[in-house]
Amino acid sequence: MATTTLYSIPIPNQKNTKYSLPLSSLSPRTSPFLSLRLSSGAPPPSAAAAVTAGAVIEADRQTTTSSTPSKSLPFRVGHGFDLHRLEPGYPLIIGGIDIPFEKGCEAHSDGDVLLHCVVDAILGALGLPDIGQIFPDNDPKWKGAASSVFVKEAVRLMHEAGYELGNLDATLILQRPKLSPHKEAIRANLSSLLGADPSVVNLKAKTHEKVDSLGENRSIAAHTVVLLMKK
Numbered sequence: 001m002a003t004t005t006l007y008s009i010p011i012p013n014q015k016n017t018k019y020s021l022p023l024s025s026l027s028p029r030t031s032p033f034l035s036l037r038l039s040s041g042a043p044p045p046s047a048a049a050a051v052t053a054g055a056v057i058e059a060d061r062q063t064t065t066s067s068t069p070s071k072s073l074p075f076r077v078g079h080g081f082d083l084h085r086l087e088p089g090y091p092l093i094i095g096g097i098d099i100p101f102e103k104g105c106e107a108h109s110d111g112d113v114l115l116h117c118v119v120d121a122i123l124g125a126l127g128l129p130d131i132g133q134i135f136p137d138n139d140p141k142w143k144g145a146a147s148s149v150f151v152k153e154a155v156r157l158m159h160e161a162g163y164e165l166g167n168l169d170a171t172l173i174l175q176r177p178k179l180s181p182h183k184e185a186i187r188a189n190l191s192s193l194l195g196a197d198p199s200v201v202n203l204k205a206k207t208h209e210k211v212d213s214l215g216e217n218r219s220i221a222a223h224t225v226v227l228l229m230k231k
Helices: 113-126 148-160 183-194
Strands: 006-010 018-022 075-088 092-094 097-099 103-105 163-173 201-206 219-230
Touching: 075 113, 092 103, 097 183, 113 148, 113 163, 113 183, 113 219, 148 163, 148 183, 163 183, 183 201
Parallel strands: 163 201
Antiparallel strands: 006 018, 075 103, 075 219, 092 097, 163 219
16 A cells, blocks of 8 residues: 655644655655646645744654665665855855855755755765755745755654664865864864764865856855765
8 A cells, every 4th residue: 555654844823734755665666757736725835934043854754664765785876966145245154154155045045055065965976856856945945044954854863774874084175265263163063963973074175267257156066975874
């Protein structure tokens, strides 16, 4: 018998209203699409009801199956990539740390390029849909959302599937500002969000030698590779 996993996400200021995300057991062998429905019959919330920093996702699992990957392996590897345009008037948030700069990432959420690619790396290792499918950028709930919300959900799914972080290696690519003064703070915060020892979390920063949008300081990008180990 087919089963469906529902993620019920409470919307601030919307009494008794939940959005349910059926994830169809979250296996690459099943439907890759996520649908969004209003279970209470109330109208969709406005942007004013957006998730803010510190919001959490309530997982309401209404199924007898879990999001365990279809094949149990001793370890799994995932890669994540993200890029955002840099524009004046936005905060520059990297790894949950506010970096002083005249430009920031233009994005639907807080535009944290590092945390976004970390989430995609974990989801990819588990064979799950990417961050854009689970947290779509056209959904007003995620307008201005803190990317730590996405990381916490990815970590929850990782543990639910029976895995823990073996190690993580991330590379940030930006021409300016220099990240040397902020690297340890970023690394410490990322380790805390992942629930991992800092010794297994590595962070590197590179310029793009003034080539293309990255080198011209018009964008910022990040790559992340994760190794997940079976508990």
